Amino acid sequence: MQTPDPLPLAQALIRRPSVTPVDAGALDILSETLSRLGFTLHRRRFEEVENLYAVRRTGPGRTLCFAGHTDVVPVGDAAGWARDPFGAEVAEGQLWGRGAADMKAAIAAMASGVEAFFNINPEPDGAIAFLITADEEGPAIHGTRRMLEELARLGERFDHCLVGEPTSTERFGDTVKNGRRGSLNVVVTALGVQGHVAYPEKSANPAPALIAFCQGLLARRLDEGAPGFTRSNLEVTTFDVGNPAHNVIPAKAAAKFNIRFNTAHQGEDLIAWIEAVRSATEEQFPKVKLHLAPVIGARPFYTQPSAFTALIQDAARAETGVEAKLSTTGGTSDARFIKDVCPVAEFGLLNDTAHKVDEHVAVDDVRALARVYARVCAGYFAA
Numbered sequence: 001m002q003t004p005d006p007l008p009l010a011q012a013l014i015r016r017p018s019v020t021p022v023d024a025g026a027l028d029i030l031s032e033t034l035s036r037l038g039f040t041l042h043r044r045r046f047e048e049v050e051n052l053y054a055v056r057r058t059g060p061g062r063t064l065c066f067a068g069h070t071d072v073v074p075v076g077d078a079a080g081w082a083r084d085p086f087g088a089e090v091a092e093g094q095l096w097g098r099g100a101a102d103m104k105a106a107i108a109a110m111a112s113g114v115e116a117f118f119n120i121n122p123e124p125d126g127a128i129a130f131l132i133t134a135d136e137e138g139p140a141i142h143g144t145r146r147m148l149e150e151l152a153r154l155g156e157r158f159d160h161c162l163v164g165e166p167t168s169t170e171r172f173g174d175t176v177k178n179g180r181r182g183s184l185n186v187v188v189t190a191l192g193v194q195g196h197v198a199y200p201e202k203s204a205n206p207a208p209a210l211i212a213f214c215q216g217l218l219a220r221r222l223d224e225g226a227p228g229f230t231r232s233n234l235e236v237t238t239f240d241v242g243n244p245a246h247n248v249i250p251a252k253a254a255a256k257f258n259i260r261f262n263t264a265h266q267g268e269d270l271i272a273w274i275e276a277v278r279s280a281t282e283e284q285f286p287k288v289k290l291h292l293a294p295v296i297g298a299r300p301f302y303t304q305p306s307a308f309t310a311l312i313q314d315a316a317r318a319e320t321g322v323e324a325k326l327s328t329t330g331g332t333s334d335a336r337f338i339k340d341v342c343p344v345a346e347f348g349l350l351n352d353t354a355h356k357v358d359e360h361v362a363v364d365d366v367r368a369l370a371r372v373y374a375r376v377c378a379g380y381f382a383a
Contacts, residue, residue, distance in 0.1 A: 003116035003370040009033060010108035010366060011088035014097040018070050020138035023050040026070040033111050044150055046142035049135040061126030064380050065158040066110040069136035072099040073355050080357050094360040102354035105366045106164030113373025124381035136334050144334040148341055160308050161344040163335050166351035172365040173320030176312050177346035179228055179302035179328035184259040184267050187293040194251035203249040204287035207241055210253045213281040213290060228302050229262035229328050267296035298332040301339035312347050315375035319368050
């Protein structure tokens with residue numbers, strides 16, 4: 001299927017330095033494109049976050065939503081980039097710049113693919129929508145989550161959603177994400193009594209208690225996996241005492257850990273287990289108190305393999321020649337909110353340079369992605 005070239009729009013979006021939560025005019029550019037294609041625009045600002053919902057309805061049938069984000073992570077040391085991180089330069093067959101992979105080029109491909117579809121089927125029985133936020137890379141509080149609440153109030157609905165996150169790993173087209181694991185962050189602080197190392201009976205060392213607590217957590221194998229998921233894992237990410245002296249028992253020690261968990265668990269159940277380990281540790285070290293600060297960052301979701309996921313796989317295969325596998329690996333995305341509204345899957349470009357210095361994607365892949373999205377539209381409304 002012939003598609004308009006998504007490259008100019010991708011470059012225009014990348015040239016907007018939309019580091020979370022700053023929009024920097026990126027949604028204005030996308031709004032102009034979608035307005036030209038006949039979409040009705042709903043712009044909403046929640047706190048400092050700009051959001052866009054656009055819909056073109058031409059029949060009473062199903063609604064297919066494309067979702068994504070125009071915000072990007074900071075560039076870090078710009079001097080470490082070989083090219084201007086917001087220059088959107090095309091060189092060596094690659095599109096360079098922050099957001100090229102994650103995920104401004106995919107948004108441009110969505111618009112191009114939808115335009116190509118409307119060129120051959122201007123009045124499908126249903127609707128196509130775009131849900132785009134500027135808060136995915138940040139706290140994700142005032143973006144997709146708030147927009148879904150607003151759209152429910154307006155009576156808007158979707159039947160399926162395709163998120164343009166960079167899912168491909170080895171070759172473009174090799175992975176469709178039909179789920180993601182949940183994420184639980186915990187900070188634990190052990191409070192003891194400071195003193196001289198020569199008189200431990202007059203002190204209470206928090207470090208051994210904290211070590212025992214962490215060992216108690218790590219001793220459990222959380223599960224053996226769940227349908228569509230690998231095993232859940234717990235990783236201690238930092239262990240801090242901050243004691244510069246060799247002859248002083250510290251008063252405080254702290255650690256952080258993260259659990260990436262599958263659908264075999266609820267975040268609240270994991271917190272209850274962690275609390276039980278804390279209580280047992282305090283019994284073992286009665287002079288030390290452990291304080292927990294748990295935050296459920298994301299909940300797991302799983303979209304059952306279906307005609308919708310097969311449609312995405314078929315479209316990817318047709319344009320890339322690659323067999324796309326279903327996967328639930330990787331980090332979190334705004335699909336964790338959308339899954340409460342409708343079945344959701346993710347498909348996009350290679351993710352090997354996402355968030356890195358000299359982020360880039362192949363121009364040919366961006367154009368192929370536009371054709372994949374066009375095929376998804378055609379198949380969806382032919383069903």
